[in-house]
Amino acid sequence: MTEQDYELLSAYLDDMLTLAEREMLESRLNSEPELRRELNALRQTVTLMRQLPVMKAPRNYMLTADMVGDVRRGSAASTVSTIPPKRIITFPSLSLISAMSTAAAVILIALGLIFVSMNGSDNADMSSASEAQVAAAPSQTLAMSPTLEIGFANTGELSTQERLTASARTADNFSSNDEAQDLDQEAESNAFDTAGAAVMAPNASPLQSATSSASVAGIVPAATQPLTIVSGENAATGLESSTSGAGGAAAEPNTNADVLEQDDAVEDVAPMVANQTAPLPEMLRTDQVQQQYFEEAQTESEQPLTMMQEAQTTLTDDGLFLTATELAQEVMKQMTETSMSSTQVAVAREGQNAPEDGVLGGADDRDGTGTLNDQSIEENGGGSEQSAAIILIIAGILAAGVAIITFIQARRGSA
Amino acid sequence: MAEDEAQLIRDAQAGDLEAFNALVLRYQDSVYSVTFRIMGDASSADDGTQEAFINAYRRLDTYRGGNFRAWLLRVATNTCYDILRYHKRRPATAVDDLPGGETDDGPPLPDNAQTPEEAFQQTELSNAIQECINALSDDQRVVIVMSDIEGYNYQDIADAIETQLGTVKSRLSRARSNMRKCLQAFQELLPAEYRLFNE
Numbered sequence: 001m002t003e004q005d006y007e008l009l010s011a012y013l014d015d016m017l018t019l020a021e022r023e024m025l026e027s028r029l030n031s032e033p034e035l036r037r038e039l040n041a042l043r044q045t046v047t048l049m050r051q052l053p054v055m056k057a058p059r060n061y062m063l064t065a066d067m068v069g070d071v072r073r074g075s076a077a078s079t080v081s082t083i084p085p086k087r088i089i090t091f092p093s094l095s096l097i098s099a100m101s102t103a104a105a106v107i108l109i110a111l112g113l114i115f116v117s118m119n120g121s122d123n124a125d126m127s128s129a130s131e132a133q134v135a136a137a138p139s140q141t142l143a144m145s146p147t148l149e150i151g152f153a154n155t156g157e158l159s160t161q162e163r164l165t166a167s168a169r170t171a172d173n174f175s176s177n178d179e180a181q182d183l184d185q186e187a188e189s190n191a192f193d194t195a196g197a198a199v200m201a202p203n204a205s206p207l208q209s210a211t212s213s214a215s216v217a218g219i220v221p222a223a224t225q226p227l228t229i230v231s232g233e234n235a236a237t238g239l240e241s242s243t244s245g246a247g248g249a250a251a252e253p254n255t256n257a258d259v260l261e262q263d264d265a266v267e268d269v270a271p272m273v274a275n276q277t278a279p280l281p282e283m284l285r286t287d288q289v290q291q292q293y294f295e296e297a298q299t300e301s302e303q304p305l306t307m308m309q310e311a312q313t314t315l316t317d318d319g320l321f322l323t324a325t326e327l328a329q330e331v332m333k334q335m336t337e338t339s340m341s342s343t344q345v346a347v348a349r350e351g352q353n354a355p356e357d358g359v360l361g362g363a364d365d366r367d368g369t370g371t372l373n374d375q376s377i378e379e380n381g382g383g384s385e386q387s388a389a390i391i392l393i394i395a396g397i398l399a400a401g402v403a404i405i406t407f408i409q410a411r412r413g414s415a
Numbered sequence: 416m417a418e419d420e421a422q423l424i425r426d427a428q429a430g431d432l433e434a435f436n437a438l439v440l441r442y443q444d445s446v447y448s449v450t451f452r453i454m455g456d457a458s459s460a461d462d463g464t465q466e467a468f469i470n471a472y473r474r475l476d477t478y479r480g481g482n483f484r485a486w487l488l489r490v491a492t493n494t495c496y497d498i499l500r501y502h503k504r505r506p507a508t509a510v511d512d513l514p515g516g517e518t519d520d521g522p523p524l525p526d527n528a529q530t531p532e533e534a535f536q537q538t539e540l541s542n543a544i545q546e547c548i549n550a551l552s553d554d555q556r557v558v559i560v561m562s563d564i565e566g567y568n569y570q571d572i573a574d575a576i577e578t579q580l581g582t583v584k585s586r587l588s589r590a591r592s593n594m595r596k597c598l599q600a601f602q603e604l605l606p607a608e609y610r611l612f613n614e
Contacts, residue, residue: 003589010588014562016569038595045595048544048605049563053537055448058461061468062436068472 001038009039013046098410101403108396115389424483428475435475439468442484446491452560453495455549463498467491488565489575492557496576499553540604547597555590562587 008025011017017025029036420441426434446467451460471490478486548556557576561567562583567575572583598605 006592007585007588010591011584014569014587016584041595042591045591045598046563048540048598049559049594050566052448052452052541052544052564054444055451057443057447057464058457060440061443061446061465062439063432063468063472065432067469068432 001034005035006038006042009035009042012039013043098403098406101399101406105396105398105400105403108392108399110396112389112392112396115385115392119385119389420483424475424478427472428478432472435472438483438487442487443468445484445488449488449491449560449565450495452545452548452564453492453499453557455545455556459498463495464491466498467494470494485565485567485571489561489567489571492561492565493575496553496557499557503553536604540601540606543598543601543604544594547594547601550597551590551593555586555593558583558586559590559594563591 008017008021012022012025029039420438423434423437427438443464447460447464450463450467451457454460454463467487467490470493471487474490548559551559554576558572561572561575562569569580569583569587572587573580576583
């Protein structure tokens with residue numbers, strides 16, 4: 001049996017042969033029993049196939065409006081559409097992203113605003129506290145108070161705003177209140193733009209400090225001769241050196257803060273320093289005085305002080321005006337946050353500007369009553385918090401943008 | 416009946432979905448049976464049947480009269496043939512969908528009244544025949560189903576699957592030959608009058 005024989009037999013069953021083909025095949029069937037058996041077998045096969053029962057549908061296949069709509073819209077769809085199409089699940093995923101972005105935006109912006117409000121309250125608290133302390137100071141002393149202002153920066157580049165300047169004015173330089181008032185008025189006319197910490201010591205000599213990329217505050221004792229504060233070359237050196245007065249203040253911020261916050265300690269030490277009558281050396285390293293303060297404070301109090309406490313100013317009975325806590329904080333920030341573009345601490349009185357070049361700061365006695373009526377203590381050292389707040393707000397705005405975009409995409413996807 | 420069907424067809428062609436669904440209920444067993452024979456398993460037959468009715472609704476404008484059942488089965492056969500060709504290009508048959516798999520519940524029982532023994536024998540025979548049909552190639556399966564189950568002539572088959580008449584003839588010949596050889600293995604299931612394969 002050949003393939004052609006099977007084809008002839010199959011076509012013979014369906015009566016699809018020509019008359020000539022049929023006659024030829026029928027003659028062969030009469031003479032070839034094998035061909036005849038095959039014909040019978042094929043006929044039985046076809047009969048079995050045709051006797052297969054009609055099957056019952058397992059369910060109804062009525063069309064719905066949605067199915068008809070799909071058909072009408074997809075007129076070009078092929079019959080192979082039974083293959084499940086790739087499902088694009090952009091809508092749920094975009095909705096999730098939008099929701100998460102919205103939540104992130106709210107949280108970030110809220111945190112940023114909280115930071116901003118905290119900074120604002122800190123500044124307000126500092127200002128009010130300083131004002132109260134200054135108001136209690138004897139006017140005469142304040143009028144004659146020398147001012148030491150020390151600024152520092154962490155960029156390593158020196159500028160007029162980043163220089164450490166210190167000044168002290170002795171009572172000798174001010175023979176009368178009028179003279180002092182003149183000086184105050186002069187200082188009032190100048191803008192104070194240098195961050196730093198002010199240390200005012202009555203009866204102190206004018207102080208000058210060497211500029212430094214990162215300077216530290218010194219405590220100026222009472223003196224009758226000009227003093228010069230020599231600060232460290234840099235913040236790290238100054239901070240780590242316990243022998244450097246300002247550096248010591250920053251090197252052990254907790255201890256120094258304790259020193260500066262402990263009124264008792266300051267009050268005990270201040271008279272000792274302020275009431276000095278003996279001439280001081282031409283160049284007095286304030287770290288010596290600072291060291292005395294630290295030692296006194298360590299013996300007086302062992303209470304810990306957190307670094308994040310707000311800046312404090314301490315005003316002694318003799319008019320010693322100390323503001324260094326925030327300085328210590330900022331120095332620590334400078335050590336740990338090298339990326340900070342600008343960290344400055346300015347604690348000063350409004351309109352202070354020493355007559356001497358490079359000397360900034362001083363007491364302000366506008367009304368001539370000897371009372372500091374305006375305490376403009378500006379803390380630029382909160383830049384870290386402000387920067388964080390700005391970053392948070394920007395991130396929140398970006399998240400809000402993502403939320404809006406994804407929301408729009410989700411709406412389009414759902415449509 | 417004929418006038419009723421003609422009216423339903425006209426209404427369906429005019430967009431009356433209710434009318435078309437009436438036709439669906441009337442012929443869904445036949446369509447499912449054909450799709451099952453071609454597709455080889457219940458799951459594929461279910462999908463193929465639904466798709467066949469969708470295609471039929473879409474192509475109602477191509478119906479020019481005549482035997483609506485034949486036209487509908489032809490659409491169903493074409494649908495199955497397209498599906499088979501699609502899967503042939505992308506073979507991804509699940510194991511459970513293969514004959515004998517867990518989801519293959521086999522051919523449903525015939526709807527005609529039978530004794531349990533007859534029904535069992537008929538089911539066994541139907542399963543054997545279906546197994547042999549499934550063993551054929553897609554081309555041979557479609558041709559033999561259209562010819563020996565649906566009763567189409569060669570030309571109709573050629574038109575349906577868009578091939579030459581001679582091709583249909585040769586495919587059908589090979590399909591019947593293979594079916595004959597396959598059914599020899601199920602001699603015990605065949606009725607006595609059909610046990611002549613080995614003679």
